[in-house]
Amino acid sequence: MSAPPPFVRNYIDVREQRGPLLRRGRVVARVVLVWVLTVLALRLLDDALDGFAMDSWWQPTVCALLLGLLTAVVWPLVLRVALPLALFTLGIGSVLLLAAGVLAVFAVVPGVHLGGFSTAVIVVAVMSVVGAVVSSLLSLDEDEIFYRRAARRRKKAGDGGVDSAVPGVLFLQIDGLGHETARRAVRDGTMPTLARWIAEGSHDLTSWHTDWSSQTGASVAGILHGSNHDILGFRWYEKDRDHVMACAHSADAAEIERRHSNGKGLLAVDGAARGNLFTGDAPHYSLTMSTVTFLGGHHSARRKDRLGGGYWAYFANPFNAVRTLWGALVDAGREIFEAARQKRSDVRPRTNRGGLYPFARTGTTVIARDIVVSALIEDMLDGRPAVYADFLGYDEVAHHSGIERVDVLSVLRSIDQQIGRLHRVAHLAPRPYLIVALSDHGQTQGQAFSDRxxxxxxxxxxxxxxxxxxxPERRWFGLGGPRPTAAQKSAQRTAEGWQVGAALAEASxxxxxxxxxxxxxxxxxxxxxxxxxxxxxxxxxxxxxxxxxxxxxxxxxxxxxxxxxxxxxxxxxxxxxxxxxxxxxxxxxxxxxxxxxxxxxxxxxxxxxxxxxxxxxxxxxxxxxxxxxxxxxxxxxxxxxxxxxxxxxxxxxxxxxxxxxxxxxxxVGSHGGLGGPQSRGFLMYPGELPAPGEIVGAEALHRVLRGWLTHLGQPVPGEEPSAEADEIQAERGSVAG
Known part of the structure; x- marks a missing residue:
């Protein structure tokens, strides 16, 4: 990957030869087409939507111009202040803010009648569809947009001070994907991007053995910081403080990182952490649990990156927010359908997938995935030497569905698609990039202890x-008596099976x-x-x-x-x-x-x-x-x-x-201990890197990844570059030239 492939070089050559004229032509075409289609859409809404009316022929034209200014100029400025609302409401806040802007636009145009806020939300949705239609007509799919952004950024910033002779590395963690499941997914076509890399011989697939605690907290601390000493689980009890430590609690995550960080983590040299539990001492990070409420210490100098970078760039485009929200709703619908199908078919083992879970899961399968990918693109365009990102969707769905059932494999396929897009964008970055895909652990399937x-x-x-x-809490519904707990219901179901009853008798x-x-x-x-x-x-x-x-x-x-x-x-x-x-x-x-x-x-x-x-x-x-x-x-x-x-x-x-x-x-799918696939994570790495051998424990995996960065010529945190590193850099520079 020291040089971009021919199709990318041809793209860049065409851009350089036809640059200004081509850009101006496409911009003008896009503006005109969006304007025309917006006018038509407003006229159709005038006829079809109750509570929305325009009295004169000129009003749709003026409103279309004002809506264009709202999304192109005003919206990015507003979002600089309202970005936390967009993030913490999973994109819904963006849609509501934009709907409020639409209300304001129509309020200043005489003769426009808008029934209320809900009508404004419908107008926002229609405008998003118009944007999607324009993108299709101009062949502006997501990959094309990424290429355009990268080419403009590269031409404007030049090398940006980045030494393009030394490759950067993207570490992409697919949370919870075990080695054997990964092998079958590659074999069966569930992950075509990874399968193509193996078929082409560019990457090798191997496994690594987790610690006794086969869960994200212990694994990621070991991988990023080189130490997971005294991390006993995703949560554990500390008797001296009478406190349960929980990796998913921001204050506890910050304390865990404080205990294990020596300032020389995997990402310490201008690296970036996206969507992780810990930073790996990266100076650039976002959506990282250990930094959410941390107000001092060794993170204080890096707070500026918390909600910036790729996340702002992503939500600054209102159509991205609407598209992500739509994808989240579709995913929630898919979850409801699959849960009902499991229950109807009496698939076992299974667990409760009702309540708010169908909407909560979209936070990892769609929303976090999209904004993490956007941040990774910005990191590559900025030439970060090492970036570590966590895709949580597979792990989350496998907990509730199972490790290889239909709906969880669809989530895995979508993650593979994003990895493929990142691979293409990497060729347009100011330095070459290698991609390492890995997992923090696997999962072992089985019926929950309380159910069994x-x-x-x-x-x-x-x-x-x-x-x-x-x-159990006493709840009166006119029938009297306490409402049975989930454990009591489970016990009643268990008593109906004599084999389980015999097992319990044997235990006692x-x-x-x-x-x-x-x-x-x-x-x-x-x-x-x-x-x-x-x-x-x-x-x-x-x-x-x-x-x-x-x-x-x-x-x-x-x-x-x-x-x-x-x-x-x-x-x-x-x-x-x-x-x-x-x-x-x-x-x-x-x-x-x-x-x-x-x-x-x-x-x-x-x-x-x-x-x-x-x-x-x-x-x-x-x-x-x-x-x-x-x-x-x-x-x-x-x-x-x-x-x-x-x-x-x-x-x-x-x-x-x-x-x-x-x-x-x-x-249903779970991990955290020893036994079965949960103890075997996967590791897919470029063939040009040294073979890692047998890896036992997350700390050993950290040493492998750190060794790869050194092998590529990246500096070791806290050490002056050696003469050997200078020779590697010079050699790579001559090859790239």
Whole structure:
């Protein structure tokens, strides 16, 4: 990619030869055509739309001119102030603002009668259709617009101080796309752009193994900052602060980045972060969770980019806002249809997809996708050396639909289309660009734990620890009695299936060898259950499932902490306080293994039919980690060293025969632990880069990506360019010339 392909060079040559005249001709043609069609549209609306009327022949002509000025001149100026409204209302605010502008235009033209605001919204929609028709007539599809913008920017700014001899890199993360799903999507034509790259030999596809915490927080922190130490899940409990950390909470995300950033992240050298959890120390970022409410520290000098750049450029065109809103409504309709079809066909596993979710999902599948792509285009035109962006749509829909069902594959296809567009635009940037596509983890499919077993993991642990089951809220509808909770409804459905009932009975009996061994230990120690436990100290800030017991689920892991004890509580203390807890959990059909820490043996992994002492590697019975990959012992051993490691860390049971596991959250496709495809992300990279070899853990993936940037001649953060880097740059410059 050191030089643009022939079709791009021909395009640029034609632009340079016919430049000013061609541009003026197209601009004039577009203005005239938009004006004529707007006049015709207003006349049609005058005849067809109740509440809208024009008394004289000249009024549509004048209104069309004023509407053109509104969208071309006034609207971009207004949006500089109102951009947050456009972003945080998912584009709806843009449409409403534009409708208010239309009301104002018609109010100043005598003889124009407009029934109200809703009529103005209809007029805005019609004007957007007119803009789309004009684009089609002038062959101005999105790719063509990107080329025009890039060519004008390149001619006006020249090199812009960018050393075009050193390639830039776009890191495009498809959130949650597992390696095997990616392979099948390439094979079956769901992702034609990536398939073409592999067929042409320009890119190679491989996999990488996640940490025990196979979720975005741990993975992205490791990838961007080179460290994910002490990140236990997408959320976890910190006993010393009595606080649940949540990666999706802006203040917590900022704190996580503060703990892991050393100022030398993957994007520290003039890079950009778009739509991520963390910045990677990029000086340019937007829609990044760790910066949303951060008011000081190492982000303070970079706040100017938060809502600027490509997002303003995108919403400055009112037709973009309307088009995105229309796409969001179509996507919401598709979600409602697919959810109804799943329910009608009794597809299982499935989860609740009602309420506001059909509209909430469009925030990732359409709106965030569109504005992230727009920002990436601006980044390339500005010559940023490294850009990292996250496409969330696949992960979001797979949680609710499944990892390879029809509707989620359509989302994957749309992401592939955007990657193809970015690849074409990259040839017009002031420097060559390589594209690396990757994922932060995969997903494992299965029926949710609460649906399969009739109670949540929080309720289960609370019950075993002597807690009182939650009382459902009493709601009167003239029938009396409390409204059953979702868990109670699930339990009722479960009771109708005798196989599940048998499994639950087996779990409560503690028939497994490890459960018998744990009970024998308790009997030998002469411990008695503590019937009445009260929480000491100040009132807890985090909900307890039982006195002194906190449970935090995160995908396929659940973390249990005993708040009456400081620091890590050992296995022996848990046995004395709650003699039935460990035996019942280890025998539960939804529990795969548990990590506990013994004062005698150190970290111990307990499974139904065996245990694994991580300090010595001794396995008694069947290895509980056998079905969780070749790196499971090392990954679990690492988590045991984390300062905030919970007292008990539970991983869901994975069935390799069915490729199935039950997450502790109400998802269909899920991740966060070990077991199945969730632990294998994909990595597609240009063949000219060194092969990465086997990659285990997000920190190792960071070293690979950082090594690629250095290989291409980009400077290492905090280091002076070496003589070798200068030679690489000079060599690339001579080749490009």
């Amino acid at each position: 077993f009739g109670e949540t993991i929080e309720t289960l642990v609370g019950r075993l620890c002597g807690g009182t089951p939650p009382v 009996s503690g028939a497994g060898v490890i459960a018998r061994r744990l009970r024998a230990r308790v009997e030998r120690a002469g411990a008695a259950p503590e019937k009445h436990r009260t929480e000491s100290g100040r009132p807890g800030l985090v909900t307890r499932v039982a006195p002194g017991v906190v449970v935090v689920p995160s995908g396929h892991v659940a973390m249990v902490s005993f708040t009456e004890h400081e620091g890590r509580v050992d296995l022996e203390t848990v046995e004395r306080g709650f003699p039935e807890l460990l035996p019942s959990l280890v025998d539960h059909p939804g529990v795969g293994f548990m990590l506990v820490h013994s004062s005698e043996f150190g970290p111990v992994v307990l499974g139904r039919d065996g245990l694994h002492r991580l300090r010595t590697g001794l396995v008694i019975g069947e290895d509980p980690l056998a079905d969780y990959g070749p790196y499971a012992a090392d990954l679990v051993r690492r988590v045991d060293t984390f300062p905030h490691c919970p007292d008990i860390m539970i991983n869901s049971r994975y069935d390799p025969a069915r490729d199935d596991a039950s997450p502790f959250e109400p998802h």
